[in-house]
Amino acid sequence: MSISLDIDHRATNAAADGTPVMGLPARKPLIGLTQHDLLQALSETAIPEKQLRMRASQLWNWLYVRGASEFADMTSISKELRSDLAHMFDISRLxxxxxxxxxxxxRKWLLRLPADDLGRxxxxxxxYIPEEDRGTLCISSQVGCTLTCTFCHTGTQTLVRNLTAGEIAGQILVARDRLGEWPHLIEDAENAPASGRFITNVVLMGMGEPLYxxxxxxxxxxVISHGEGLSVSKRRITLSTSGVVPEIVRAGDEIGTMLAIxxxxxTDQIRNELVPLNKKYPISQLLDACRxxxxxxxxxRITFEYVMIKGVNDTAEDARRLVQLLKGIPAKVNLIPFNPWPGTDYECSDWEQIEVFARIVLKAGYASPVRTPRGRDILAACGQLKSASQRLKKSERDALKAAAN
Known part of the structure; x- marks a missing residue:
């Protein structure tokens, strides 16, 4: 039995319908700014230069260690400065x-973003997926998706826009609020894990293509991985891409998380159907980038995600080809039973066929766990995410895609 709750956490300067209040000055969001950018933002205030680093450190601690969502809660900062900061900056939750x-x-949260320039x-x-030895938070990077993967529910929703860094990192703040993971909350939690963390892993596998x-x-x-804040190790953060080849090596250099493909x-024929991006970056190019x-x-290792679809990609021959493709790549293979969603024509592979496939991959020396479907009853499983967001006009979508490419 699943439970659904309606929870209203409005932005601090929003009207009853969630749109910005006219006449109030725009406040700069602080969530998602790197430490360097946070310091730069504070340098534009009246804070004396010699205090800037100290104040930036205080704010960082309140935002990412103590989980403050209002400046009024920051009791180590003077009331006057808190008031000034509240007028200039926004630290409200999604x-x-x-x-x-x-x-x-x-748990699945539907989160509403701040209004854009047109009031949308x-x-x-x-x-959030709890397991015995870990808790994984699956976060989104776009509203909708640039791609049109045919097995994925999110892929049926047109790209609306990219998320800001604050909207990406802000998903973790919301989850920590609801799970009670902040230090002043978790010590009183009845089911608190021994590690002191409900969220041990973060995966960029929600809505959107992160490399776009x-x-x-x-x-x-x-921000998420910074050791003086949320402190989620990059070894516990996984970025999943459908194969944006030119950005894969750059991601290793500049982002440095674990990688999932x-x-x-x-074969290119099968992947062209399932992941149309393959027509632009075929399998051979993708695997070269992985190497x-x-x-x-x-x-x-690189994790290769492989959704098991009956009669499409699940034969023993497919498994043997997969083993050949991965030669020379330190890898593991996550086999994902297809999760159905309204309107799809695909079916999940039979369990016996999944086991045959897994045995072939495992015998070749690659770990091949079969991912247990989680949250299917609330459409929270892999490939099932889709919000009811407003679509943009075609001209606006084309502009976003051009910018992404």
């Missing part, structure tokens, strides 16, 4: 529209 809790404990407020989805929002993803990861097919991923080693 609005939670609904929270759904699956029968298996998976789009939505994204974020999923490169700069914002890079800055968000910088949405492969899903062993050149910075830091690649047996201790830092």
């Amino acid at each position: 609005e939670i529209v609904t929270e759904q809790i699956s029968s298996d404990g998976t 407020r789009h939505e994204i989805e974020t999923v 929002n490169f700069d914002n993803v890079r800055d968000a990861v910088d 949405s492969l899903h097919g062993t 050149n991923y910075p830091g690649l080693s047996n201790a830092r």
Whole structure:
């Protein structure tokens, strides 16, 4: 049995319908700024230059260690300065529209973003997956998706816009609020994990293609992984791409997270159908980029995601081709039973066929775990995310795609 809750967390300067209040000066968002950019933002205030680093450190600690969502809570800062900061800057949370809790404990949040210049407020989805030895937060990087992968529900939703670094990192703040993970909350939690963390891993596998929002993803990861803040190790952050070949090596250099490739097919013909981006960057180019991923080693393997679709990509011959493709790449293969969604024509492979496939891959020396579907009853499983966001005009979508490419 799943549970659905309506939760209204509005932005601090929003009207009843969520749009900005006219007449109020625009406040600069601080969430998602790197430490360098936070210092730069404070340098534009009346804070004396000799105090800037100290004040930036205080703010960083309040935002990412203590989880403050209002300047009034920052009691180590004078009331006068708190008031000045509140007039200039915004540290409010993304609005939670609904929270759904699956029968298996998976949680999905529908989050509404701040209004854009035209007053539109789009939505994204974020999923938390609890397991015995970890807790994984699946976050989004775009509203909708640039790509049109045919097996993916998100792929049926047109790209609306990229998320800002603050909107990417802000998903973790919302999740920590709801899970009670901040230090002043977790010590009183009845089910607090021994590690002191509910969220141990972060995966950029939600809505969107992260490498088509490169700069914002890079800055968000910088904030998420910073050792003096949220402190999620880059070894516990995984960026999943459908194969944006020119950005893969750059991601290794500038972002430095673990890498996952949405492969899903062993021939260009099959992958062209499932992941149309393959027509631009075919399998041979994709795997060459993987072989050149910075830091690649047996201790830092690439994960290849492979959704199991009945009669499409699940034969023993497919498994043997996959093994040949991965030769020379330190890798593991995540086999994902296809998760159905309304309107799809695909079916999940039979369990016996998945086991045959897994055995062939494992015998060749590649770990091949079959991912247990989580949150299917609330459409929170892999490939099921899709918000009800407003679409942009075609001209606006084309401009976004041109910028991404």
